Amino acid sequence: MELIVVSSEGLMKSEHDAALLLRDSLPAHWVGYAGFLMTDIQGKTMEIDMLIFAEDRVLLVELKNWAGIIEMDDRTWYQTTPKGNIIKHASPIDIKRGHAMRIKSLFQRDLAKRWGNTFFEVQPMVVLCGEAKIRRTTPTDAPMVVYIEDFKNIGDKETYKDIIPQDKASYYFEKNPHLRPCDRNQIKIFDDWRRGGKAIQKRYRSEASYIIPELNEPAFKGPKGVYNEHIGEHIRDAEDKALVRIWNFNNLHNVDTTMTLRAFLGLREERAIRYIRKTDRQLSDDYLLNFKHDLNEDSLPVDMAEVYALPPMVERLDDYLNSSSLNPEDRLAIIRSVITPLASMHAIGVYHRDLSTARLWWDKTRGAVLISGLLSSKFPDMGNTSLADLRQELNSTRVEMPEDSFGTTEILGQALDVFQLGVLTYEIAYGAKLPRPKESWKEWPGPAPESDPFEGRLHSWFQKALEPEANDRFENAGQMLEALAQLVNLQNIDTNEDKQRVLDELTSYGTQVIPMMVFLQDPNFQPEQDMVRQRLAYRSNTAEGKACTVRIFMAARPNPDNHGQSQRLLHFLNRCKTASNNVLPIPKLVDFGHGMNGTHVVQEYVEGINLETWMEQKGKTYEQRYEVADEIIRAINKIHDLELNHGDLKPENILVQENDRKLNILLLDMFDMDFSGLSPSNTMYSPKSDVSASARDRYAVYLLVDEIFGGCADKGCLLYTSDAADDAN
CATH class of the missing domain: 1.10.510.10 (Transferase(Phosphotransferase) domain 1)
Incomplete structure (x- = not known):
């Protein structure tokens, strides 16, 4: 089928993929149009996923990427998600049946005569392109609902008759094939009409009633294309703005983006806000953005979107700093405004961990800073225990933390925030980004005297905030507020000599053992594969016939280009060595080391x-x-x-x-x-x-x-x- 995507911004990824599948499956002489708005004779718009010009009618296709169980009940559909949540939907068939009537009226007015006094039936169809299964149907809706695996085969005449409700139009077009909807002349007439009028318009992506006019120009680009942030406008009030964060989990290449991981990452900011709201309502009301989306954690698409309302007269803090002429008092006031909400968050155990001027908003009306970008935050998240921390994967600050450079194994959220606050408040104080240290430098350079509006009063304060050792920094943002008078002295202990020392020590743990060949998998037990942690675990037996468990960490290996990763691996293997040399209340260590398959640990299997x-x-x-x-x-x-x-x-x-x-x-x-x-x-x-x-x-x-x-x-x-x-x- 020839496919014309009028506006790619108007299609979700799942819808776009479904349109491409239909393009490749349906007859080549059919023509489909996807992703647009259509204005009826009353001037009201309709969102159209696909309009397909087939043999004897026009198919109005609504694509639904749903999961779970669907039960139809008169004009209401009930969706039970995989986790048991029930979502109530107005019948999509009922909605599309109304759209079909409006499209037919439009065609009758504008195109019937041009098409040779021919009237095309507009047939609504709901095509399920997700994993949802229908449990209960109604006589009115069932004939017009089909799975995409079946719908893609309607190019076959017999399948077409089985799936598409039949009428007398097919006999008419058999006698008048030149008047068929998919005839090239009829398509040309339609194309001339849609290009020359206002009935067909570009369709923009809409989330929670906010549309995104420029999807290709995000206001903020996330790391590695994993997400982008846009400014959305409410469909009924262009002055009502929202921050719309659109994810692309396909770009998170190093982990398997299961539904659990999508919910963990994509709904993390919402969960953090909910926790803060319950713990300190005033903090939430004064300094956080209010979420407008209504998402279910077990039915999140790969390009899911979060929506956060933006108050009037706010702009990103980095944009405000770049466009404003600020005196020392203004800069000091902004620094205080930045640290104040973070101090309150630290007091209740919430840590941002991805702070920069691009993650904060300046509210001109109140002279206050608002916090966003909590998608790497750490807080008492009771529903998500023991999930891997992807903070580094999602880091948007472009600032490499000393903890990551040095391979620190105990990383504290408040210590990360203190360091990042030091970096971003340096930019506020001196109007320039903090210089990166060179390997030979022993301290961070302060601003030139002529560029320091505070005449050195903040040098020691910055020095303490930016200490390479977390224990030497301020304990939290509250302590930073109490000080406010000190520079930058980031001693670079990440030397080439230290890198080589770590790599040399790791050599002693190297092994030629291929664990899956030496410790064969016991076929009586299913292996466990955790794609998030890049870990494979399975049952096996030692050479002496004793039952054992084998764990292989595929991503854990010495990395000359990532000193922090090598440091952590050395720490892990040193722990294994200490444990193996002592009698401890753990299953006995049989073997451990790193090799071509990553790092492995083998322990005896014990009953209990x-x-x-x-x-x-x-x-x-x-x-x-x-x-x-x-x-x-x-x-x-x-x-x-x-x-x-x-x-x-x-x-x-x-x-x-x-x-x-x-x-x-x-x-x-x-x-x-x-x-x-x-x-x-x-x-x-x-x-x-x-x-x-x-x-x-x-x-x-x-x-x-x-x-x-x-x-x-x-x-x-x-x-x-x-x-x-x-x-x-």
């Missing part, structure tokens, strides 16, 4: 039940609870004594074993890492503030002990949980 299952079993005595709690505390103390930590402690990662009526525990998943080489953590058993892995372990132990003794009536339970609380503190 996890703590979560153990606690669900009824009839546990005080003595049994005491024994398990004591074993957990001793286990954590033992690994901490060796300066090791777990970092992701939770009931699922604790195995309970019983031998001769004696209970003991083993710690699972101690050797795990995400795509960036960082150890995963969870939010259920971690404090709200970012802390070290050892501190997370202590906090988790307190919560676990509390849960173990929960519901126990014995007096000893109360005494034990009190002691545990003291130990945790």
Whole structure:
């Protein structure tokens, strides 16, 4: 089929892909038009996905990329998403049936005579191009709803008769083939009409009633094309603006963009705002953008869009700084306005982690800074535990953090924010971006005296904010507000000598072992592949016949061009070495190292039940609870004594074993890492503030002990949980 896309901006990616599939599947002499607005004889517009000129009629096609189960009920369709959410839709057939009547009236008025006094039937069809399945139909809608896998075959005459409701038009056009809708002369007449009038208009992408006039010119380009941000205008009020963030998860090449990951990343800012709104409503009202979208986490397209309302008279902070003439007092006021909301966010455990002048908005009416771009934020996100952190993949600041350069394994959100605040407030203070250090430099250069409106008063303040060691910086944005008087001295310890040292040490862990050949997969157990963490895990047996588990981290290997990644890998393998040289409450390490397939860790497989299952079993005595709690505390103390930590402690990662009526525990998943080489953590058993892995372990132990003794009536339970609380503190 010949396909004419009137406006590519007017089609979602799924709709565009469906249009291309139909182009390649339907007869070559048919003509289809996609992505446009059509104005009826009353001057009202209709959004048209596709209009196909076929043998005996014009097909008005509505493309629906839905998932889940569809149930039709009179003029309402109910969509049950894969996670069980129910979405109520007005019947698309009912809507398109009305559109078809309006199009027929338009054709009758403008084109019937030109087409040889021929009237074309306009047939509405809803084509399901997603994974949705129809469970219940209605007699009125069912004949006009079809799956795209079936619809693409209507070029076949018999299939056409089976799918498209038949009328007498086919007999008429058999006698008058030159008058068929797809006849080249009829198409030319239609093309002349659509080009010469105003009935066919470009269709712009619309999200939550906001249209994007210039889709090819984003206001802000995200990293690697993963998302772009646009300024949308409300369809009924051009002065009503919104920030529209459109994702392209296909450009996130290093991970598998499952629906879970789309929801984790694409709805992260919304979840952060919801958390802040519940915790500090005033902070949310004063400094955050209000989301206008209504998205379901289990039905997000690959080009999903978020929509955030923009108050009147706001502009991006970088645009405001570039266009304004500011005196020192103005610059100091803006610096304070930037740090103020971040200080409040830090106080409730929310960290931005991607701060720049392009992520902030200047509200001229209030003289305040508004926060956006929370898609890399960290906060107590209870519904998304142990997902890999893609902060570096989504970094839009173009500022390489010292933590990433040096391969720091414990990265604190507030420390990242403090450093990034130092970088962006330097730009505000001095009207120029912070220079990047060279390898031989020992400190960041301050501005020339003639370019420093503060006469050196802020040098030491900037120096403390931009310290390479996180512990040497301000603790949080609140401390920055209390200081405001200090320069930049970023000592560059990322030397070539240090890079070579790390690579040399990693050589000792190199191995020619190909784990999948030495440790063959046990066919009785399904392997587990985590594309987000680039990790493969499976069951196997050692040469001695002992059951074992094999984990392969495909992305974890020495990288001469990424010192931070190499540092983290060395830290991981050093932990493995320490654990293998000591007797610890973990499954025994059989083998570990890095090679051509990445980094692998092999541990013995041990029988038992996890703590979560153990606690669900009824009839546990005080003595049994005491024994398990004591074993957990001793286990954590033992690994901490060796300066090791777990970092992701939770009931699922604790195995309970019983031998001769004696209970003991083993710690699972101690050797795990995400795509960036960082150890995963969870939010259920971690404090709200970012802390070290050892501190997370202590906090988790307190919560676990509390849960173990929960519901126990014995007096000893109360005494034990009190002691545990003291130990945790």
